[in-house]
Amino acid sequence: MSIHPNITALTALLAEKSRATILAALMDGKFHTASELAYMATIKPQTASFHLAKLEENNLVISEKNGRFRYFRIANDEVANTLEIFMSISPPPEVRSLKQSSQLKRLENARTCYDHLAGRVSVNLTNIMQEEGYLERCNKKFIVSAKGELFFRDLGVDLVGLSKKRRSFSHSCLDWSERTHHLGGALGNGLFERYIELGWIETKANSREIVITTRGKSGFKDFFGLEIQM
Amino acid sequence: MSIHPNITALTALLAEKSRATILAALMDGKFHTASELAYMATIKPQTASFHLAKLEENNLVISEKNGRFRYFRIANDEVANTLEIFMSISPPPEVRSLKQSSQLKRLENARTCYDHLAGRVSVNLTNIMQEEGYLERCNKKFIVSAKGELFFRDLGVDLVGLSKKRRSFSHSCLDWSERTHHLGGALGNGLFERYIELGWIETKANSREIVITTRGKSGFKDFFGLEIQM
DNA sequence: TCCATACTTCGATAAATATCGTATTATATA
DNA sequence: TATATAATACGATATTTATCGAAGTATGGA
Incomplete structure (x- = not known):
């Protein structure tokens, strides 16, 4: 053997x-x-x-x-994706304190996965983009439809620039907390940076946690139809 | 952290x-x-x-x-599935001898994954069952359609008996050699055992390798429309 | 009853390696 | 130039643990 x-x-x-x-x-x-x-x-x-x-x-x-x-x-994002898979397989962390518990909740809601968004919010956004027909999942990648091209242009994401980067354009990345897929790759990164640019999300020092700003909540509501609770 | x-x-x-x-x-x-x-x-x-x-x-x-x-x-099949994921992530084995190389090829073609079929043949069969509308992939599971029920009955697989088993009925299982999904769970196991019963496939001692018999080749051709080379 | 086989338990050993103290190199700043 | 800081290099140590020999237990067969 x-x-x-x-x-x-x-x-x-x-x-x-x-x-x-x-x-x-x-x-x-x-x-x-x-x-x-x-x-x-x-x-x-x-x-x-x-x-x-x-x-x-x-x-x-x-x-x-x-x-x-x-x-x-x-x-690279292959390594990041692999690590996320390992996390999804591993037993969930033992939560000891109340502080840890709320931190975990925030991480499950929205966090960075290498250079793009992960957690409940990211999974929801990815699902919406599929339901609206902007993206179509095929094998391990997402394909941007004609309708999607218009949507991303409206959002201010430069698809042409992104596709020139020599990396996976739009792979689907396993989400360890939601146990399903979210959008990764250059497109995932492009959206992530655009959200920051728009002031919709903010990163925190020394943490993977992502904060959805007030402006972000209305932005995600207007563009995606997504209500964010936290 | x-x-x-x-x-x-x-x-x-x-x-x-x-x-x-x-x-x-x-x-x-x-x-x-x-x-x-x-x-x-x-x-x-x-x-x-x-x-x-x-x-x-x-x-x-x-x-x-x-x-x-x-x-x-x-x-259980959750463990088996997890191990397959680990294998899909890990670097491919270094092939030393010609003997090992041909053994690897046979493994990539058809092997057991815990208690069901894996490898190229299994992935092809799973794809065909989706294309023909017998199965529909939803989240991490496959759903059997009305058309599929007829198909499985013709094949001699007892869906009612299988669904009584207290385990995942038809989860999709990651294939490390093909890097995509094949059918697992009770249904995958049911098909696997039916193939053996029909004399379409044979297991080998002390190996995960599966041999497709001559009868199997015509069976898979007739029922699935799948031509098997090896 | 005796022996062979399958497996486990226990103890000893050897190998691997994570860790840190100490020292060294490289760089920034005063 | 002198000093503080960041990082690495090296050597020593301690811990972990995979391995196997020897012995013990359970079972089947002669």
Whole structure:
């Protein structure tokens, strides 16, 4: 029984608590320094450096040097998507405190998945875009219809510019809290950045949490017909 | 950053070569003794026993005692499905010999996934059943249409009996070689057993490989319109 | 009753590796 | 130039754990 996909290579990297925490922290899609990540994983900088070297060696993260600092980030959206799948499979976190419980609720509502939106809001938006006929799901991708092209133009998203980026244009990404799919890829990222530009959503420091602003609530209502509670 | 799904619990179990091999071997859906699994993983029986205890403790496998023997099996189709997802994520196996290469090709063509059919043949059959309107994919399940009920009755599959089994009736299962979905659950199992009954397919000892018989080739052609090359 | 087989338990061992203290390099700032 | 900070390199340590030998338990067969 020597022939079977090599599951151990990836899982061994994720089986370590500190590395898993580092990767989970990086899933906010932002760059982070080694010291920041060390603090989040409650380990010394040397240890974080050791783990980050291993993660970069295995192409899970990439880094950019800038002066004294070195910024780390998830390598690409394939890695991010894979990590989301792992999270969807894993048992849900044990919630201890009330504070953690409400934080988890907010994360389940809206968070970043690498460089696009995830959580209930993202899943709802993706469903609406399908129901309205803007997107059609085919295999693991979404296809933008003619109607969709008009919609995205109205929203101010530059489809032509996005499609020039050399990456998956619109893959469907598994959502660990909703256990279904949301929109990822360049289009997911384009929408995400447009929402920020419009002031509909805001990112929070050191968290994957996304805040829907008042302007965002009316925006999502007007453009998508989506009522957001939280 | 304490709030994040607990990825380490599952991955730690899969990160070990011997355990991964044992689980991969059990993915043929059959019961296997501890000695058999020890032999397949090239470890001593004590070591296999140690791993199997761990796997059973974490509800990945179940066992039945029968005389001196103890038979182990994947716990349920959720576990099997999860393992398939892990395999689909993991890098493909390094093929060394010509023998391994042809074995891999046969596995990619048709193999068991827990207790139903997987591989190219299974994906093709599933697609055909959707195109012909026997099945409709909805969320993560397949729904049998009225037309489908007739089809399955003609094929000799007892839908009523299957639906009485207390398990997922017809979930869609991720295929690691084809990177798309095939039919699992009780219906997938029912079809699988019916194919064997009809003499269309044959299982091989100590392998997930499935052989399509000559009778099977004409059967799949007549009932599904599927030409099978291998 | 005796023996062989299947499996598990226990204890010892060896290997892997996460962690941190200390030291070093590189960069920014005063 | 001197000092503080960010990150890495190296060595030592401690912890974990997979592995196997030896022994023990349960079962089937001669």
